[in-house]
Amino acid sequence: MQFLRERLGLVLLVGVVAALLLYSLHLAQAARDPRFAPKPLSYSQHRYGVKGFARLLERNGYTVRSLKRTHRRLPKDAEMLVIFPPPFRLDGGGDWSAEDADALDAWLRKGGRLLLFSEDTRLPDSLRGDARNRLPIAQFPTDRQINAQPILPAPWLDGIQRVRLADQRASLSPREERWVPLLHTGGAVEAALWYYEKGIVFECTDWQWLTNERLREADNGAFALAVVRKLLPKGGVVYFDDAGQGDLEREAPPPRGFWGVAPMGMRIAFAHLMLITVVALYSLGKRFGLPRPAPPRAPALGEYVDALAGVYERTQAVQPAFETILDDVRRRLCRRLGMPAGATLLQLIQALPPDSPLRDALVEAHRALQNPQLTPDEALHLLRRIEAADH
Known part of the structure; x- marks a missing residue:
């Protein structure tokens, strides 16, 4: 206690310097740690992520993988592709080109399965259709809820009473191809299947019903699993379009440490703090070094x-x-x-x-x-x- 009273200023200085150093290291770690980067939608634990849906498919025998490449590089083992609304910063096309749309179109025509939950400028024109068939391009999260019921008494929909959806104020219209409505809310069709030559597309006006927050409501999870089983009855490999969420696989940039991330002012301050710390530790070492043994004293x-x-x-x-x-x-x-x-x-x-x-x-x-x-x-x-x- 006497030492603290006599050297209170020095102790406070060392404490402040140590705290600033730890905070600086935290900033540097946060800048390069992937845990602080935006997570892909399919594996996000956020309320609007769909990690629960991905785990539901895995528990029922499906292989779930993350697609971090553009559509022209779809893996050969992809049997189903799930596309959620892309971020606004990708609405202009991002790293996609006409080749991606053509590749997705060809994959569907050969027998691919697609779960589609929003319009996307990267989709081929044949998927987007005319204005009547388009899904909403910008789908904001909403708290307005509606209950949708199955339209047809299909055997594979037994036990499905209602699906709780977010009200996006949209309705699907019939397409020229074979089109099967599945859910309705009075006069609006909320979900449907339509056949794309050998492929099948499931489209829905809402995407929130499959998020971690809504998956357990009503029969949402059961209906989603029934749709996947209808499209892939023998199981298969399901890819989530995480590239559409901005998690695009590119050539990895060289690792950047603290000096490559921090601005110049932070670097100068950090260098000064390091110098002060070295001086303070050297001063403490000179004043309060290791105890020296006292010479033996012969009593009088x-x-x-x-x-x-x-x-x-x-x-x-x-x-x-x-x-x-x-x-x-x-x-x-x-x-x-x-x-x-x-x-x-x-x-x-x-x-x-x-x-x-x-x-x-x-x-x-x-x-x-x-x-x-x-x-x-x-x-x-x-x-x-x-x-x-x-x-």
Whole structure:
């Protein structure tokens, strides 16, 4: 706590720098992480996505795949194609050309199956028909609901009572080809099948009834599955036109990191923050580095005497205590004078100058060692005399 109080400004600075760095890294990750990019419609968990419909088909034995290529590159195993309303930014054609419309037209005529939920400028003219048959080009999500009922008592529609649709205020009109209406709301036809030479097209005025939000309402899921089973009774491969949703497969651009995504101002700020962080960490390392071990401290003789005198006095062991302390004094003096550690007290005394006070004190102490009646006060007095003479 004392460190925080003394270095509060520095701690706040480091915290702010770390937060900005993390936020910058988050922006860089968001710029290149595919999870932050718009998801294709068929696998989106958004309320208007149709991931639930794709999973419903998979659970009933159909293989569901994502088409991320234009219509002229339809895979050979495609048996059914599902087309939802394209985003407005693709209404002008996008990466499609007349070749795509011709390829889709040829695929249908050879026996393809198509689920169509809106008009699309990329479709061939034969699919779009005249103005009476066209589906709405711009279909906005709406909260207006209508209940549609089956028109014909077809066996494959048994159990379907009503389908809850969003009211797009549109109606399908008969086509020149064989045309079979399936759902109606009074005088309006909401869904129909029509035959396109060997192919079959299912068209509906609404697309919201198959979204994750509406699939479980009324008999929506059951009706959609019944239509797919009618078109592909033996199962097959169903492709969702995710390329029409903007998820078009192109040559992958080179990966772009933070420096390739962030604007110049962000790069300069990031560089400054990195420099400040390095300076702050270096400063902290210089001031608060690893702890250095403290040098060993030899206690003074007086501290040693005061600590042990009382213990030995209570145990009536004055003579052993005095002998132990005096032996420690002998080893210290031998180490300081350069004498062998095993030198005796007499040898130490002889090595000291004759007029040395320490020599006189050691002589008195040597005599006291021979006195079995040594009292604690006498021992303390002699030890303090040695301590005073040593200094």
